[in-house]
Amino acid sequence: MSEEGAPSADRYLYGIVLADAELPTGPDGVQGNALTLVESGAVAAVVTDLVDPEILGTPEALQNHSVVLDELADKQPVLPLAFGTVVPGDTDIAGDVLAPQADVFAEALDQLAGCTQFTLRISFDRDAILREVVRSNPEVAELRERISGTSEDETRNERIRLGEIVVKTMESWRATEAPPILERIRTVAAETAIREVGQAEDVAEMAVLVRKDALEEFDSVIEGFAEANQERMRFRLVGPQAPYDFVPEM
Incomplete structure (x- = not known):
């Protein structure tokens, strides 16, 4: 309760859950204040008081x-809910x-029951790919020979050309190697969402919604591909996470 006459603190919203949800025992919100539930029928919002809105500009928040x-x-x-969701x-x-x-x-919430999200990031090992390209492309081997022992200024054009070939090769291999991997993962997922990749060595990035009773099979598939x-290639699996990528349109 606020003091009489004093304005109520703004409140920060994290997400929507069922009214009987169990609150976490870890960090208490973006500002260290206790988490509470505000209920309405079968659902509830997870909230905290927000005394200092400027805290939302920090990485810790x-x-x-x-x-x-x-x-x-x-x-x-x-x-x-999105980071920074505040109501008066x-x-x-x-x-x-x-x-x-x-x-x-x-x-x-019923659609998401029994599921959890993971984010899978697959990338080429740049050094390993470069070795493959050198073995398969005589021009690359020649460029590597010219560059060896020189400064960047002396062989700038050669370095640019080498980079172009390596990038185009990784993009070409990504187009053929990523789809079979992602298609197999779809067979053990409840739902998937492909994200755009940003770097030349990125093979794929995928958000995966997995039923908890299928986690063992999902882990086995990822481990098999990684081995x-x-x-x-390098496989990085992040999770379990909240289903950020699979909130139904409302």
């Missing part, structure tokens, strides 16, 4: 936001935010 959501998702379905202190969260879409929220491609 973003990390705590993610930790809260990931810990919530470890125990029950959650609809994550006098907002009726139950009546104005939750109630109008309570049935939609409940249905979306089979350990000479030239």
Whole structure:
């Protein structure tokens, strides 16, 4: 309760859960304040008081936001809200935010029940790929020979040409090697979402929604690909996470 006459603190929203959700025992929110549930029928919003909005500009706040959501998702379905979702202190969260879409929220949570998200990032080992390109492309071998023992200024053109060949080769190999891997992963996933890659050595980045009763098979598939491609690819699996990529449209 705020003091009489004093304005209520703004409140920070993390996500939507079922009304009987179990709150995490880890970090207490973006500002160290205790997490609470604001309920409306079968659903609830996970909130904290936000005394100092400037805290939202810090990396620690973003990390705590993610930790809260990931810990919530470890125990029950959650609809994550974007980092920085704040409502004025006098907002009726139950009546104005939750109630109008309570049935939609409940249905979306039901769709996510029993699932968790992982993010898979696959990249080429640049040194290994360069060795492959040198063995298969005489021009690359020649360029490497010219560059050896020279400064960047002396062989700038050769270095640019070498980089172009390596990048185009990785892009070509990505186009043929990524699809079979991703297609196999889809067979053990409830849902997948492909993300755009940013670097030449990136093979693929994929968000994967996995049923918890299929986690063992999912892990086995990833481990199998990582072992089979350990000479030239790196597989990085992040999770379990809140289902950031699979919140149904509402």
